């Protein structure tokens with residue numbers, strides 16, 4: 017038995033949660049205050065058999081991998097003309113810790 | 124030293140917290156958002172000596188074990204007659220992970 | 231790789247967070263409801279290389295070690311005279327668990 021502790025940005029946490037649940041994993045979400053990702057994040061606790069750790073990591077990565085995105089950006093010039101151009105920003109990214117479980121009980 | 128991480132339904136978390144504290148265990152409760160139990164739950168962190176893990180699990184189980192309860196249920200029939208009869212529902216249930224502690228410090 | 235789980239009183243959690251971040255550690259803070267410290271506390275998750283565990287513990291201890299402080303205290307006497315005298319109170323104190331990380335992924 018392993019415990020997967022994953023820190024997922026809030027933009028992706030809904031999709032991560034849905035994807036894990038759909039595949040039959042029990043997911044507990046902890047409210048996170050602040051954190052090392054700028055926008056706030058959610059900490060997931062997922063208990064799983066050893067041989068499904070790869071699948072859990074793959075699901076989390078699939079829904080939250082660090083990626084770039086083009087977003088509109090606006091610059092105002094002196095003469096009152098607006099110029100909107102796309103800027104590439106990096107979003108997403110998760111940090112995943114896998115811990116050994118010494119004992120597991122469901123009561 | 125072990126760290127017990129227990130996910131307890133909110134119906135039972137007050138009793139679990141009180142029972143652990145009464146027996147002298149240090150309890151930290153994490154706010155949990157959503158989760159695999161329907162009604163919301165609380166994640167407990169309890170640090171304990173190896174030989175007291177059984178006691179911690181027994182206390183948590185004693186206050187939160189999955190159990191059935193009869194609740195009133197109402198059915199309305201066509202002819203305007205109400206029938207209230209008890210329905211058996213399952214409540215409670217906790218998930219408990221025990222982790223090895225590599226090092227423990229109180230400062 | 232180690233995961234440091236530290237429960238820090240809310241009086242000190244801002245300083246602990248700032249000091250860890252300044253030294254380059256990735257810090258995740260979990261909202262804690264109640265707990266074994268009277269005033270509420272914050273649970274920190276810090277992932278770190280094995281050889282930096284001492285540094286992490288030292289930073290946390292340096293900002294949150296249990297200590298005494300003199301605070302003003304006021305007694306009102308029968309004859310309407312106030313006497314303000316300092317009282318020594320204990321503040322701070324953190325509980326730190328270090329866990330082995332079986333696998334670590336940043337995606």
Ligand code: NI
Nearest residue numbers: 017018066117
């Ligand atoms: Ni196992």
Ligand code: NI
Nearest residue numbers: 124125173224
């Ligand atoms: Ni031990």
Ligand code: NI
Nearest residue numbers: 231232280331
């Ligand atoms: Ni290591």
